[in-house]
Amino acid sequence: MDFNVDPDTWFVFSILFISGLGLFMLGFIVVPYLLRKKQLKRLHFKFERKSDRYEMIEQKISSRKEVLLEKNNQQLKADLKVSLKSLLKSKGSTTEVLSFYSDFEKIYPHFTSSLQKNIPNITSNELKLCALLRMNLSAKEVGELLNITPESVNKARYRLRKKIGLSPKDDLDIFILNI
Structure with a gap:
């Protein structure tokens, strides 16, 4: 048996074999790469x-906390108004006054610190005056609580306006409400 292979046939066969081997090797490299890329897309989508x-749940939790805090704040404000009314009726015993100021600090926790930041040399009596002004009390009511006359309250308000540096056109109550 004489097996002769034509050189042209051998050349074509070699080219086909090498091409098939190259495609086979390319398939072993490209197919896993494409599968890995597809899997990464799926994982990224899941993430x-x-x-x-997670963000939606976090937003729900934060909104529930806000609602709860708002309810507590409204309740504290109502309690503060009730304690203020009882304080005005009873002419202000020391313990009631202290409880009023502690309740005020619960409702407006950053009020005194922001006042002290804006007015570094503010006194404790001026802080009390500002707290009572924050509650929109008249000069007569503030005078009853601090055991001073309404004229003294007006003088204290004037001194506070000077210390803050407000012009006569600016309103002290609006300044305090904005703090």
Whole structure:
């Protein structure tokens, strides 16, 4: 048996064999790469979906906390008004006054610190005056609580306006409400 292979046939066969081997090797490299890329897309999508769910849950929790804090704040404000009315009726015993100021600090926790930041040399009596002005009390009511006359309250308000540096056109009550 004489097996002769034509050189042209051998050349074509070699080219086909090398091409097939190259495609086979390319398939072993490209197919896993594409599968890995597809899997990474799926994982990225799952991660985004989970992070979106997490953000939604976090927003729900924060909104519930805000509602709860708002309810507590409204309740504290109502309690503060009730304690203020009882304080005005009873002519202000020391313990009631202290409880009023502690309740005021619960409702407006940053009020005194922001006042001290704006007015560094503010006294404790001026802080009390500002707290009572924050509650929109008249000069007569403030005078009853601080055991001073309404004229003294007006003088204290004038001194406070000077210390703050407000012009006569500016309103002290609006300044205090904005703090």
